[in-house]
Amino acid sequence: MANTTTEGPLTLRRDAWWVAPLLTVIVLTAFGIYATWRALEGRYYEVGPYLSPFYSPLILVDWWKFSPAILILWAPLGFRVTCYYYRKAYYRSFFWSPPACAVRGLKSRQGKYTGETRFPYILQNVHRYFFYAATVVLAFLWYDAFKAFFFEDGFGVGVGSIVLLVNAALLTMYSVSCHSCRHLVGGKLDIFSSCPTRYRLWRWVSALNEHHMFWAWISLFGVALADLYVRLVATGTIIDVRLI
Amino acid sequence: MSEVVLQVFRGTTREQGELKEYRVPYVEGMVVLDALHYIQANYDGDLAVRWNCKAAKCGSCSAEVNGKPRLTCKTRIDSLPKDEPIRVYPMRAFPLIKDLVTDVSWNYEAKKRIPPFTPDKNTDWIMFQEDIDRLQEFRKCIECFLCQNVCHILRDHGRKDAFFGPRLMIKIAELEMHPKDILDRTEFLRKEAGVGFCNITKCCTEVCPEGIHITDNGIIPLKERVVDRYFDPVMWIFRKISGRK
Numbered sequence: 001m002a003n004t005t006t007e008g009p010l011t012l013r014r015d016a017w018w019v020a021p022l023l024t025v026i027v028l029t030a031f032g033i034y035a036t037w038r039a040l041e042g043r044y045y046e047v048g049p050y051l052s053p054f055y056s057p058l059i060l061v062d063w064w065k066f067s068p069a070i071l072i073l074w075a076p077l078g079f080r081v082t083c084y085y086y087r088k089a090y091y092r093s094f095f096w097s098p099p100a101c102a103v104r105g106l107k108s109r110q111g112k113y114t115g116e117t118r119f120p121y122i123l124q125n126v127h128r129y130f131f132y133a134a135t136v137v138l139a140f141l142w143y144d145a146f147k148a149f150f151f152e153d154g155f156g157v158g159v160g161s162i163v164l165l166v167n168a169a170l171l172t173m174y175s176v177s178c179h180s181c182r183h184l185v186g187g188k189l190d191i192f193s194s195c196p197t198r199y200r201l202w203r204w205v206s207a208l209n210e211h212h213m214f215w216a217w218i219s220l221f222g223v224a225l226a227d228l229y230v231r232l233v234a235t236g237t238i239i240d241v242r243l244i
Numbered sequence: 245m246s247e248v249v250l251q252v253f254r255g256t257t258r259e260q261g262e263l264k265e266y267r268v269p270y271v272e273g274m275v276v277l278d279a280l281h282y283i284q285a286n287y288d289g290d291l292a293v294r295w296n297c298k299a300a301k302c303g304s305c306s307a308e309v310n311g312k313p314r315l316t317c318k319t320r321i322d323s324l325p326k327d328e329p330i331r332v333y334p335m336r337a338f339p340l341i342k343d344l345v346t347d348v349s350w351n352y353e354a355k356k357r358i359p360p361f362t363p364d365k366n367t368d369w370i371m372f373q374e375d376i377d378r379l380q381e382f383r384k385c386i387e388c389f390l391c392q393n394v395c396h397i398l399r400d401h402g403r404k405d406a407f408f409g410p411r412l413m414i415k416i417a418e419l420e421m422h423p424k425d426i427l428d429r430t431e432f433l434r435k436e437a438g439v440g441f442c443n444i445t446k447c448c449t450e451v452c453p454e455g456i457h458i459t460d461n462g463i464i465p466l467k468e469r470v471v472d473r474y475f476d477p478v479m480w481i482f483r484k485i486s487g488r489k
Contacts, residue, residue: 012311013331014325065451084444084464090441098396101447102336105400113401115441122440125467125475179460183468191423193372209460 003128010104017100021093027217028090035073038227042067047234049148050160052227053167057140075133076223082127084179085216108205120183128180138175157244160229167219167226174219177208245270248321250279252291256342261446264288270321276332277305277316280344292343303388307344308333313451316344326412334357337392337399348389348420354408357436361419362427375423381461382418384454385411391448392456397441407438410448410458417462420469430473439466
């Protein structure tokens with residue numbers, strides 16, 4: 001089409017549009033490095049009634065010679081990688097596609113861009129299956145959080161109990177606010193009035209979904225901090241304080 | 245602030261056009277479109293600006309103010325940095341006609357290709373509020389085409405041949421989710437409208453002057469419907485067993 005432009009400067013914006021993608025790169029890279037190191041470390045994941053969320057459910061089998069975290073982390077990792085919010089975050093910050101609104105990506109592939117219609121990006125469409133898998137893992141995290149209140153001497157509340165409980169709650173909010181969950185509970189319906197229960201569920205999930213970005217970040221920090229807490233207690237760096 | 249400095253794109257081609265500087269008296273509460281009107285009335289009567297309502301409802305005065313797609317009638321001067329000139333450019337995704345006016349006719353041509361509202365011939369026309377709440381958000385669209393302009397698939401990659409853009413996705417969502425519409429546009433959505441091209445970077449939502457959640461409420465639900473049909477084997481088996489679409 002004549003007289004449109006895909007050339008010229010990167011952007012005509014003069015505000016600090018690069019701050020958000022830069023922060024995203026820093027935080028996601030830091031999390032990626034920490035999570036990879038912890039997943040491969042294969043120790044300091046369990047102490048007392050506490051189990052690190054990176055290792056839950058704990059699968060210890062003879063035939064697996066590597067860290068047990070690898071057996072289960074694919075589910076939450078896949079859930080986050082294919083998440084509609086994280087897609088926005090990493091498409092912008094890592095792939096510059098585009099880096100910010102009205103800022104041109106480094107490569108303007110005139111007529112060649114295919115988005116999520118070709119391999120590997122077409123695999124983003126399996127997000128709901130990672131949602132199902134992550135929900136199973138989440139059930140185990142709730143079990144771990146419950147278990148964290150039962151010490152050798154019986155019921156009690158440690159800081160770790162609260163950390164694991166908050167972590168499970170934050171991950172639940174992130175999972176329930178998921179766009180695929182919203183679709184499955186009722187979004188796919190055209191006539192809500194014929195399914196009032198699903199309509200109510202859809203409205204509830206929609207309200208959470210408006211803050212999906214918030215839940216995505218806060219639950220990411222939550223799971224990293226919960227793992228860090230368990231590791232610090234397991235290595236003896238800090239002592240878990242019993243509140244009750 | 246007694247006056248504002250504007251640099252406005254002037255020309256009939258992007259290659260040969262250039263920014264021209266104007267000084268405009270500042271009036272409290274004025275918007276960029278007011279300043280452009282002052283320029284028309286006092287300096288350059290031939291400055292081409294498309295506008296109509298000056299109330300953010302007609303969607304005519306779309307442009308790029310300091311590089312951001314905006315309605316000039318809704319952009320207050322006092323919301324912009326005061327220590328630098330205000331730069332006004334035409335929308336970049338559409339062919340330039342003159343100065344700030346672009347040819348947005350492609351949007352209307354593409355819209356004609358969307359299968360229209362198709363009710364059952366025996367429909368009772370009784371609708372409940374909960375069934376149309378979703379659609380009413382989409383109907384707030386004023387067709388300013390700022391979302392089309394900022395969409396990098398159209399703007400940077402020039403894929404008007406393969407992707408209809410956010411505005412038309414919202415139009416399709418409005419029809420697809422209508423309680424009285426019986427037409428299935430899933431195949432059209434995937435193949436002709438190209439919903440898979442969207443990588444949901446949400447710029448359309450960021451620039452929408454009507455505050456429509458284009459991505460979350462329109463495009464993503466449409467993508468999920470395409471997943472139901474083409475990428476979910478469980479749904480496929482369910483449809484086969486239940487006989488539902």
